Amino acid sequence: MSSDIASRVTRKVDVRNKKKLDGKGQFWLVFRYFALTILFVIAALPIYIMVINSVKGITGVTQSAAFIPPTTLDFSAWGPTWEILREPMFRTLFFVVQSSIISAVIGAINGFVFAKWRFRGSTFVFTTFLFGMFIPYQAIMIPLTKFNQWAGIGNTIYVLVFAHVIYGIPICTLIFRNYYAAIPNELIEAARVDGAGMVRIFRTIFLPLSIPGFVVVLIWQFTSAWNDFLFAIFLTGGSPKLSVATTALNFITGSGNQVYYGNNMTASLIVSIPTLLVYLFLGRYFLRGLLSGSLKG
């Protein structure tokens, strides 16, 4: 289902073989490009500002010239900013990779059961999972902090691995369930006649077909964990030993430092680069994850 809905969005609509446009048609085409371009400028403005001001050096940034691109590229703000961000960035990478992989495995197993190996009450159970996707995490934050202390992971980066795995279960299950639901039941019937059990069917038939599903879930979990601020600030309590990309960035750009625009823009850009690269190269899969999160088509 999810794959259907995403391919609907990216479906190529044939724009060439249309009959020749009359005057009115031409007006609307020009109007559409005009409107699309304005929206493009608005959408791109914040990132444009970030990029151009990150290459004006530490002292070259003045607010009054901030819309104007630099005449020469000056990367001097990058070095010191990267020095501060390096450790948090690697720490983020460390926990994000782990939590994404674990989430994807759990999601695949759950998704398979809810799509193809239902049990009595499985629809109800699935719905109770989905509710977990909508809850405000503030409603679990106090006991979760206590649990982490009790479990002995309170002062380690594993609090974030744990949080993203647990609270990622609903969305990962949903994405895989939708993905597997699109695979025809006949495959299972045929394998069953040959005497294969469900576990073997999952391992030998469904898993090899799951690569796109895994890419979607990995990207989704990677992006949301990388960009997460709420869990990070609540569960690490702002401890510098556990600072991750977003909390470190917040520390750099925080209220006392708002005047250092060059550094702030550079730091913001550096922190955004990993997720932007993923979006640039695997945008289709990102879109799929996004649409799967919307439950239905």
Add this chain to the structure above:
Amino acid sequence: MKAKKNRVHSPWGGFFFVLPSIIAMAVFVYGMIGYTVRESLQNRTNSYTEDVFYVGLTNYIELWQDPEFTHALSNLLKFTAVFMIGCLLSGLIMSLLLEKGIKGEGFFRSTYLYPMAISFIAMGTSWRWLMDSARDADATGLNYILQKVGLGALQSDWYTSEAGSMFAMSLPAIWQMSGYVMALFLAGFRGIPDDLREAARVDGASEFKIYRHILFPQLSPTFLTVLIILGHISMKVFDLIFGIATKSYVTKVLAIYMWQVIFDFQNYAKGAAIAIVILLMIAVAVIPYLIYVNKTEEANK
């Protein structure tokens, strides 16, 4: 024979494979919500409280009498209204511009959607600067652009003054989420069979009428989905506002206030009560929605 045997044995097999997740959800979602509810009904209003006992709804009643809470709640409702209407309109416009297909569609679509891939702590830097409140000769961000295009009268304090602060704060939120709404509507439009349009055109219906009477009614499930998604995101909004204005009073919403109450004042009972208020506001919309989705899926089987 074998196939039959499998069918008899497998129904509960699936259950055992999801059992770990069921336990995790039971403990970490439902159990912990229960714990927070209990906390909100007790008297742990600072970290030194030793004699913990139930105080009924006292914490909730005190919230209603707390001007800072009602201020944050009214901010949140204003934000939600502007954010939802703004996102819905701009997402719909983007999808209307694209849905028939146009050269360069992929490029436009990707630029409209990229804000979803960036953290708001990072984007907050740009937006804070764009919404700088200096005016006229000192103006820099949006105020500067407004002057340049001859709309100097529209210069604003943005998020820094009480009037219109939540309106300003919803701009970056709309900027971030419009692409998502666009994608949902595009999926909706393109799920409608082309024959429907063609038939109406043959009957001589104008383009406007086709949208009004044929396409939009088909999109009502999409509208519902969009409203639920935007609504629950809005109720929870935290990093977006934190990234731009941190704990500033004029833009304080419930999630920010909750954070402040827990971290700055260690008032767990009050923090828990605020969290439960957010949860309830989401639940009244989401639970009926999930039941509805469930039913339609059962019906489609």
